[in-house]
Amino acid sequence: MSDLDRMLEQAQAVQEQMAAMRDRLSATEVTGTAANGAVRVSMTAAGTFTAVHLNPNLFTDTDPEEMEELMLTALQDAGAQLREMTERRMGSLNEIFQSIQQ
Template sequence: MSDLDQMLEQAKAIQDQMASMRDRLSATEVTGTAANGSVRVSMTAAGNFTAVHLDPDLLADAGAEEMEELMLAALRDAGEQLREMTERRMGSLNEIFQSIPQ
């Protein structure tokens, strides 16, 4: 097998792995929480929000400003989870790139 054929084969393998990673990420869902789970926001890695939960007891006790802060905290938690997950998965992709001969 020539060097060019080998490079093309490696490029195809990387492309397949990237597509697989993209598919897994877009299907992945995380849930951000606040107030010990009384506020929950679920979203996919593609940025689509799928669910919101507000504990009825919390709604009865909290004012509008507090609820806004808790919702924002849950959204930030979900965003941070996605960022960390993406970094972990991209780390494995970086390992693949580093294994390619220069």
């Protein structure tokens, strides 16, 4: 097998692994929280929001400005979780690239 054939084979394997990772990421969901879980926001790794939960007690115990802050905190938490997860998965992809280069 020539070097070019081997490189093409490795490139195909990387493409397949990237497609599988993309599929897993799009099916992965994270949930950001605030106020000890009284506010929850769920989203997929693709950035689609899938659910919002607000504890009914918040409506009697929380003023509108505080509610807005809690929602923002939950959204930021979900975004942070998504970034961390993506960085971990990209790290494994970098390991694959390094193994191919050797």
